Amino acid sequence: MGEHVIKMPDIGEGVAEAELVEWNVAIGAQVREDEVLASVMTDKATVEIPSPRDGKILWFGADVGDTVAVGAPIIRLEVAGEGNVKPGEALEDMPAPEKPEEKAPEKSLEKPSEKPSGAAKPAPAPTPRPKPAPAPAAIMPAAVPRRAPGEKPLAAPSVRKRAMDAGVDLRHVPGTGGAGRITHGDLDAFIASGGETAAPARTGHVADTSVTEIKVVGLRRKIAEQMATAKSRIPHITYVDEVDVTALEDLRARLNSDRKEGQPKLTLLPFLMRAMVRAIGEQPQMNARFDDEAGVIHRYGGMHMGVAAQTGGGLVVPVVRHAEALGLWATAAELSRLAEAARAGTATREELTGSTITITSLGKMGGIVTTPVINYPEVAIIGVNKIRTLPVWQDGEFVPRKMMNLSSSFDHRVIDGWDAAVFIQRIKGLLESPATIFIED
Structure with missing residues (x-):
């Protein structure tokens, strides 16, 4: 041997x-x-x-x-x-x-x-081996112990996603694979046996004194470090304005009803990105990164737009590269492709880095106003809030209009408040008259 x-x-x-x-x-x-x-x-x-x-x-x-x-x-x-x-x-x-x-x-x-320079040396504590799994026939709710706090069950990403969709806590599921790894069969057997698929309902008012220690590693640690850096080093200015997207939503519905086979369904984001391309062409200082240690602003000709996306593992920012060279449908197709890769955890390093300006949107949960954190070292982030139908005074009467707020943040060291307002007002004008987005100069 x-x-x-x-x-x-x-x-x-x-x-x-x-x-x-x-x-x-x-x-x-x-x-x-x-x-x-x-x-x-x-x-x-x-x-x-x-x-x-x-x-x-x-x-x-x-x-x-x-x-x-x-x-x-x-x-x-x-x-x-x-x-x-x-x-x-x-x-x-x-x-x-x-x-x-x-x-x-x-x-x-x-x-x-x-980390010390000797980080290449092995660490002193090996990962504990998961507890042996009982036979599938013995998997009953009352007999399934929780894993010890901090002991992460071994499972493939696809198994974790299925468990999350089904509301199953994998700490309850015994694994029959190598080293106690949870397989798709283990998950199926657990659900079929009537295993716990959600947090148990409490009866009465009972004090819960438990404390769970969660080690901050991987993507969550990257997110924490990035947010701390952005908030500690960038003086944010947030500008919020209301946009009437009634005409835009009508156009979007019309284009979706006439889309060809193979074309993705249009969301609001491709229209916003096309409007941003026009607005950045007039204010190129928005499409930049600020190296504050060297005191240098790097202004980019190519518009590489990051789109913040929530995944099962946390927040990631897939990047639509050279948005200035993509039409409406091509932008939608690239957004769809990147979103699927991010959700599946297959996005490459190149697809998750290199953005020059970022869009953040919570979709229907977008709230009325947000205060987005700039994706350091960029200088601007555009935040999309949810669309609401509101009564708007127009031509002597109240009429229903579809309204949406843009809540956007800027690096106040390099972007003045006036320039930020002009930028958002330009995007607002394009979205409220969506046909002008496609007019070539």
């Missing part, structure tokens, strides 16, 4: 490290070639690490939440035949085996920049 060490792969050009966000296997598990061992994240893009060989997991070099340098050892396998290291080599760098009765201590959260 030999031993094979798997190192953090080179994920992409310019990426020197990645955050470990999930172990898909446990120490002692037998794995097959190409089986997914772990998931790592950088710049909001998640990458799976497959096993290059059949073997048995001997050791982990990092914990979930750790930032690991490219080239650092992360997994050690026992393999048949010759490995790529000598058995027992560099044992002084490995953590001592964890005793069964001892629980690995929680690691404190650290920003990637605060």
Whole structure:
């Protein structure tokens, strides 16, 4: 028997490290070639690490939440035949085996920049192996224990999505796959057995003294860091104006009724993006990034519009590149493609980075007014609120009109309030007279 060490792969050009966000296997598990061992994240893009060989997991070099340098050892396998290291080599760098009765201590959260230069060395605490699963026939609501706080059930993204859609807490579902991994069959059996598919209803008023510790890792940590940076470094000015979208909604309905086979259904966003292209052409300072450390504004000719999208894992910002070169239907098609990739977790690093201005929308839940946080280091973000039918005084009488607020924020260091108002007023005028969006100069 030999031993094979798997190192953090080179994920992409310019990426020197990645955050470990999930172990898909446990120490002692037998794995097959190409089986997914772990998931790592950088710049909001998640990458799976497959096993290059059949073997048995001997050791982990990092914990979930750790930032690991490219080239650092992360997994050690026992393999048949010759490995790529000598058995027992560099044992002084490995953590001592964890005793069964001892629980690995929680690691404190650290920003990637605060990790020591020796982060390539293995972390001391291996991921605990999930509890063995009972036979499917024994899966009954009363017999299904919750996993320990902080113990994340192992499951593929597709299984997690199905469970979320069905209202199932995967901590209740025993797994029969390798290392206790929850399979689609396990989820089906749990639901079919009448397992708990929602939070149990409380009877009476009972004090709940439980405290659940949730380690902030992966996409959620990226979001937290990005929001903290944006709010601490950018002095925001938020400008809100009301837009009459009655004519726009009529046009949208007409175009959707006449759309050709294969064309996506039009939402409000493609119209907004086309209006923004026109408005940015008149105020190019909105399509920029501010390097505040160097004191340089980078103004872009290409309009790469990020569209904030909520997914099961958190907020991501897919980017429609060169929106200035896309027509209405092409914009809608690209939006649809990117939204599906974001929901499925298959969006690439390039599709999630590089925006020069961002749109944020909560759809029908958009509220009346929001205060959007700028996507650092950009200088502007356009916020869309929900459409409401309101009585509007027009020509001596009240008439029903479809009204919507635009709540948008700007970096006040580089965008003056007057310019922000002019920009939004221009977009408002285009949306209220939607035919003018398509008039070429």
